[in-house]
Amino acid sequence: MFALIDGNSFYCSCERAFDPTLRDKPLVVLSNNDGCVIARTQEAKELGLKMGDPWHIASKKPELKSVLWKSSNYVLYGDMSRRVFDVLSSMVPRVEPYSIDEMFMDYTGLEGDMTERSVAIRAAVRQIAKIPTCVGIGPTKTIAKLANKLAKADRSGVGVLDLSTAEARREFYPCVELGDVWGLGRASVAKLAKLGIDNVASFVSMEPDLVRETLTVTGQRTHAELRGVQCFTFTDAPSSRKSIACTRSFGRAITSFDDMREAVATYAARAAEKLRRFGMKAGAMQVFMRTNEFNDDPKYSNSVTFEIEPSADSFALIGAATRAARSMWREGFRYFKAGVILIDLYQAAELPVGDLFASRDPEKSKALMTALDAINGRFGRGAARPSILAGRADWSMRRGNLSPCYTTRIDDLLTVRS
Amino acid sequence: MGSYQGDDTTGFQSPAQDYVEPVIDLAQLLDLRRPGLYPVRVVGHELRARGIHAGDILIANAAAEPTSGKVCVAFLHGEVILATLNLKDDAWWLTPSKGSPLPVCDDVEIWAIISALVRMRV
Numbered sequence: 001m002f003a004l005i006d007g008n009s010f011y012c013s014c015e016r017a018f019d020p021t022l023r024d025k026p027l028v029v030l031s032n033n034d035g036c037v038i039a040r041t042q043e044a045k046e047l048g049l050k051m052g053d054p055w056h057i058a059s060k061k062p063e064l065k066s067v068l069w070k071s072s073n074y075v076l077y078g079d080m081s082r083r084v085f086d087v088l089s090s091m092v093p094r095v096e097p098y099s100i101d102e103m104f105m106d107y108t109g110l111e112g113d114m115t116e117r118s119v120a121i122r123a124a125v126r127q128i129a130k131i132p133t134c135v136g137i138g139p140t141k142t143i144a145k146l147a148n149k150l151a152k153a154d155r156s157g158v159g160v161l162d163l164s165t166a167e168a169r170r171e172f173y174p175c176v177e178l179g180d181v182w183g184l185g186r187a188s189v190a191k192l193a194k195l196g197i198d199n200v201a202s203f204v205s206m207e208p209d210l211v212r213e214t215l216t217v218t219g220q221r222t223h224a225e226l227r228g229v230q231c232f233t234f235t236d237a238p239s240s241r242k243s244i245a246c247t248r249s250f251g252r253a254i255t256s257f258d259d260m261r262e263a264v265a266t267y268a269a270r271a272a273e274k275l276r277r278f279g280m281k282a283g284a285m286q287v288f289m290r291t292n293e294f295n296d297d298p299k300y301s302n303s304v305t306f307e308i309e310p311s312a313d314s315f316a317l318i319g320a321a322t323r324a325a326r327s328m329w330r331e332g333f334r335y336f337k338a339g340v341i342l343i344d345l346y347q348a349a350e351l352p353v354g355d356l357f358a359s360r361d362p363e364k365s366k367a368l369m370t371a372l373d374a375i376n377g378r379f380g381r382g383a384a385r386p387s388i389l390a391g392r393a394d395w396s397m398r399r400g401n402l403s404p405c406y407t408t409r410i411d412d413l414l415t416v417r418s
Numbered sequence: 419m420g421s422y423q424g425d426d427t428t429g430f431q432s433p434a435q436d437y438v439e440p441v442i443d444l445a446q447l448l449d450l451r452r453p454g455l456y457p458v459r460v461v462g463h464e465l466r467a468r469g470i471h472a473g474d475i476l477i478a479n480a481a482a483e484p485t486s487g488k489v490c491v492a493f494l495h496g497e498v499i500l501a502t503l504n505l506k507d508d509a510w511w512l513t514p515s516k517g518s519p520l521p522v523c524d525d526v527e528i529w530a531i532i533s534a535l536v537r538m539r540v
Binding site: 018020021023082083084085086087090127128129130302406407410413414415416417418 | 451452453454456457458459460461462463464465470472475476478480481491493496497498499500515527
């Protein structure tokens with residue numbers, strides 16, 4: 001049994017956590033370079049603002065005069081995401097981050113009422129990590145995700161929906177459009193519409209053979225999952241468009257930094273490959289490592305989020321990820337899991353051309369330089385370049401209304417008046 | 419990252435490596451990795467009597483339950499302030515250093531309870 005917990009307008013909620021003047025107000029967070037709306041509060045949604053709306057146009061509309069805005073602050077969002085994860089980990093044995101603001105919890109084998117548990121978890125996350133959330137419960141990840149979406153749409157304030165039983169699903173499925181289902185793309189929805197299938201109830205009643213003929217393998221899996229047949233295990237899921245994660249539990253506990261560096265570099269390289277396949281670049285990265293939650297090993301869990309020079313370059317991403325791993329590494333623990341999550345993704349073409357300066361790291365070894373040169377020679381100048389140091393965020397992006405990094409920079413602490 | 423560990427030299431590895439004890443780690447001592455802990459910075463001198471000075475770093479614990487007499491960070495009508503907590507007739511009241519006690523409500527919120535103090539210049 002799975003539960004998906006998802007932060008409501010997560011980036012906006014992170015901003016509101018430290019700034020009471022943003023409460024109950026229409027608020028949006030803008031993409032890198034203050035370009036488009038990437039998060040909006042319910043109040044902003046009600047004014048008609050859409051995800052992806054270009055802010056230079058939207059901000060000029062008279063009806064949107066009252067909307068407050070913030071530049072995206074991934075360092076802050078990453079640290080708040082870590083807090084959410086830590087609260088969840090203290091309340092359920094298995095938690096799997098899916099993206100910066102969505103985490104799956106494994107409810108399998110837990111005793112007690114699942115809704116009550118979810119309500120308690122929601123309250124703890126709200127109080128401790130300062131993030132309002134919704135929880136969806138289901139026997140498969142796809143159902144949990146759908147339940148979460150429905151919980152969010154319900155404005156009664158309960159914030160939890162349990163679709164673990166077939167009865168509950170029968171009640172809700174007829175009212176849910178196929179576009180709201182995780183894993184069904186626009187093309188699939190259009191194909192199904194031609195067959196007169198326009199809601200989840202009619203989709204799940206389709207013969208599996210017909211689904212196979214009509215849709216791809218992914219569509220088929222989604223169909224099975226919606227019927228309660230588990231296709232995605234606790235550790236895998238369809239890829240998210242918001243972030244690219246590469247995380248893995250180790251076959252054997254890792255105890256040396258060399259092994260950890262190797263693992264993190266491999267994950268970063270894999271994530272970079274995916275990024276390039278989607279024609280995207282990442283402007284921020286989260287790296288985490290942790291010990292086993294289930295055995296008696298001494299516990300250590302750490303994660304760090306930082307902005308990077310926007311890149312899809314394996315060397316840059318590997319460099320940044322391994323430096324982050326270095327900063328978190330503590331000797332003497334048996335590490336069980338690590339991962340690299342790329343966030344702040346955008347199409348490479350959206351980036352301003354030109355002087356994103358290729359910063360030079362003087363510590364880089366000669367061998368790497370030679371390798372970089374060889375790659376640049378083969379694939380063109382700039383194909384590979386050294387990344388800047390983790391944690392520095394001063395490249396030439398416009399960020400006109402950036403909030404302080406309240407929780408990670410000593411000069412940015414929340415100020416309290418005595 | 420960047421700190422000398424004795425293992426990253428270009429010459430011979432330091433024979434002292436196995437004996438290097440790390441410096442005292444205040445973040446560890448204060449347990450700053452706990453998800454409910456938020457360091458905040460004091461502005462103003464109004465709480466000197468409580469030993470809280472301007473510029474002090476306070477550790478605010480959002481996971482702690484309210485306790486009478488403790489100082490907390492509060493969101494009060496859109497402002498972030500320090501206030502003293504009191505339980506009166508089963509309800510929590512906040513007393514800011516200026517002004518009278520206010521009952522906790524939608525617009526008067528306990529954000530976190532102060533649990534420690536760090537002062538850099540003594």
